[in-house]
Amino acid sequence: MTDSDQKLLHLLPRLLLDDSSSEAMSRDQVVLEVISDVDGLLPAEGVVIRQPYPNSSYLVGGSVRNRNGWCVPAANLPERFEVEFRWTFLSLLSDGSDWVVRHFIQLELEQGPFRTYTMAVSNWPNGRASIPNMYRYATAFLKSSQVLEQHRKGRPTLNVGNLRDGMLGVTFREEMRIPPIPYEQATSIHLYQKQQLHEVVQLTDFSLLNDEHKANGALEMPARVFLDAISLAAKVPYKRPEVPSATPGSSEDCLGQLESHPALQLLSDWWNAHRIPVAGELPAAMVMPYIRVQNDNSYWCGYRETPNSTIEGMNCVSSSCATCGDTVLLHFMASVKHSEFPDGFLDVRCLDGSEWVEVEATREQMARGEYDEAYYCLAALAEFSNNFPAAYRRLLQDSFEAPSSNLETERE
Structure with a gap:
């Protein structure tokens, strides 16, 4: 050694x-x-x-x-x-x-x-x-x-x-x-x-890579939709001890259970309703926010134990992402029910079917409710206002300033 x-x-x-x-x-x-x-x-x-x-x-x-x-x-x-x-x-x-x-x-x-x-x-x-x-x-x-x-x-x-x-x-x-x-x-x-x-001092106005940030999203989500999801994640229980089917002796299959949480349902339904269908594309079921905090090339992952990503690096999954103003990128993912569990481990998929990340969780563990990938998405949403107060304030400002007839359109 x-x-x-x-x-x-x-x-x-x-x-x-x-x-x-x-x-x-x-x-x-x-x-x-x-x-x-x-x-x-x-x-x-x-x-x-x-x-x-x-x-x-x-x-x-x-x-x-x-x-x-x-x-x-x-x-x-x-x-x-x-x-x-x-x-x-x-x-x-x-x-x-x-x-x-x-x-x-x-x-x-x-x-x-x-x-x-x-x-x-x-x-x-x-x-x-x-x-x-x-x-x-x-x-x-x-x-x-x-x-x-x-x-x-x-x-x-x-x-x-x-x-x-x-x-x-x-x-x-x-x-x-x-x-x-x-x-x-x-x-x-x-x-x-x-x-x-x-x-760090959190910012919401940036002079660098603004066009690249916008290009990372196939859709632009209204701030009010995202704020409603944050509120639902904070109010509706999602933590593991509160998952009903995690009780000992339960035979219920818990695979993807937390994907039905109203916060994720709201965001996924919005995406599935506004995205122009593409052959072979999977419906959205989970979403992880990435946030701009400084005037640089970084997105900070909403779940704080996950490493940060670069703005340019997220462009490879832009077809599965929506921006929300100048600060937030939302990465949508397919249900874990679409996982093929190669080598016995969970493969989380983007909406085009490509593998996003492999997780050391087996199908059996997830069926028993011992692991749920959506938990981390919900934790990121529930703690968003505490972890990213500047971005949260900007979202509130954007929601007040947005016209009531704000229409969401797919980017060319």
Whole structure:
């Protein structure tokens, strides 16, 4: 296995905020200091605080070059040493005082044949941590009355309120034993290097690739139709625990069950009614929105765990797409009932019958209701206004400005 040519330590300061604090907090209010008796733990360009995870409630220390922690030479580091990650929230309290979170970690770098140490190794199911690391709890603004046994377990110190030196905040200490691993297995070093949606300023006016965006749609959907679908997805249950036929012992075939959700029915019916029929074309049953967020060549997928696509790259499926204003592209897909399950896996198809993506879900799993591709379309619609507030506001504006006699026509 590939390893580093020198001993490295991947430092990874993380702090979880509660949801309300995360929404109200600006990173400009936060300072992260790395304090230790050991030299050489800071990145050369200084520490940069980001929110690089899909969960925007995490604050993560990184460097100019790395968004998820940073690496320092470890050849001259002692086997055991303490490091403090001190998070200061400036002028947070009503009297203008700071709130300080002091996270002390006693690190032990174990001996072994490899040369890469990462604080993320404790995430592994077979890792050495006997208790969940404190960063997994929303401890930044913990009150004394909120401290639970799970917070104190295995931690020699957890203080809330008045700290030493007149500071107010939270102090906790932990121990972490880190085994050396091959560099190629230390994948966390290179994770989350692309900006998350919550880190970018979302736009709705673009100077680039507007014609290319329009060319990606065979139809133009009125904003009101799409807004109605968003509303239905948010109001009508679709999540797996609420699927009736997923009950144990049910013999009902659940294949494509969520395609009958009213939000997808509305969008699919609109497409099927306005598209000029083409021989061999399949009817629409699912739809995934792709959204322009910045003035570039990217569409952000509505389901946030799906990778983004390029505007030019989506042109190959334009016959299965509709635009909705300048910001949204809707990719329609056929029912999973048209899948042939090659090699036992689901093949999701565009409306012309071509394969869009292959998913590791068997026909039997889908029949039992264990997997439904339409779930991800519905999740994208239900969370659209939260994930893409700028595009949502533009859709509302477009729907108010559109004449009541707005007719949908197929593009030449």
